[in-house]
Amino acid sequence: MNPSIPPAIDWPLLIRAQATLASIPPRLRDAAEFMPIAARQTLCRIGEPVQHMFSVIAGEVRLLRRDRDGAEIVLQRSRGGFLAEASLAARFYHCDVVAAENGGVLRFAAEVFRESLSEDAAFNAAWMSHLAREVRKLRAQCERLSLRGAAERVVHYLESEGSDGAVVLTQSRKAWAAELGLSHEALYRTLRRLQLDGTLSIDGERIALRRRPG
């Protein structure tokens, strides 16, 4: 909510704030740099050699690719924690990494990061389960995009991404529509329809699945 750049950095606070960061070994932590970022700022581009890993501290950062028409496709959104995890094992970035709003990231040298993974068992384990979580999330996303109708995708999203069938959107509905593989008009109409037929309860940014009477 506060897009301004922190004047001084409370490291322990920042680092304790996120699960994976909590297990970062001291050596890697000391080698990290805080980087304020502005909306639309590009952190790295597809094809560039991998030199850094990023962890989002504030704001939102996205992994983007573009189709041949130049239309953006969002591959990942992060509002906290690491992103572009797969690039650690690659030589070149396979996506653009772009800030969606003002905020800040921690920047780690890829080389030091890799060394830390092999030296610190706890960090290694945390990273591995982080990757596994990412795999599960992506599988859920693929499953959702395989569904035919707009309504089915919305419900699937609430069931798999929400807690107890409810989510508080952290993005515009337009952006949500893109994530669901729908036009924004289709999403608006679907939400309206699901609200009217009693499937959903919508209160501002909070969208919840109503328990079926059956």
Add this chain to the structure above:
Amino acid sequence: MNPSIPPAIDWPLLIRAQATLASIPPRLRDAAEFMPIAARQTLCRIGEPVQHMFSVIAGEVRLLRRDRDGAEIVLQRSRGGFLAEASLAARFYHCDVVAAENGGVLRFAAEVFRESLSEDAAFNAAWMSHLAREVRKLRAQCERLSLRGAAERVVHYLESEGSDGAVVLTQSRKAWAAELGLSHEALYRTLRRLQLDGTLSIDGERIALRRRPG
């Protein structure tokens, strides 16, 4: 191509045959069991406690989930190497694992597998890059499913999964259609159209993107 069950197992051969298997530590290798599998055989079900990791040696094994209509959604296909990697970090399977054809898998006790990962650095590194590859693959799949038209998905598949724009299908076109999020009829018609307009060259199971004269 040979779905019959090997009478005796040439371990070194099998294990050297696959990249990730090559770095399996001796202890884990010795604890592995070869398991012949028949088409449609279920290796594990969603919700069951995770007790084994599987590596496909012959045939094809799939990760499935079902929507509420009971229609299958294929989350992963493997014709060699590990699958359901994310389950290693989980307590319960989050998908069904089912053989698509006759073949065989190696079965590893999950507990021993986890211990080996923490004890053997080379194996750990191989597993990590395996996970990273999976993440990239899934992102490509999501990107593909976000594309509007059938033709665009086919072309994207050839560009991202094929070598130099060409693939040799290892599955039926019907199954491919499901993977692309299309009905099989739509895929047949799209292939036909792309072949006629010169975008594709199709020769049995080999499907290749023709170089544009532009």
Add this chain to the structure above:
DNA sequence: CGTACTTTTGAATCGCATCAAATCTGGTGG
């Protein structure tokens, strides 16, 4: 206070899903 973007609704169009049905294929058992 203006500008850019999101949200919302309407109307027309198009592509894909769906249903139907014929042909082809590989594998099974008699």
Add this chain to the structure above:
DNA sequence: CCACCAGATTTGATGCGATTCAAAAGTACG
């Protein structure tokens, strides 16, 4: 070896739902 069967492949007709184009109203931000 052939008849048979299940599933894959292929083509046609139809309808629906999502996209697209258009435009108005609402909202955030400098």
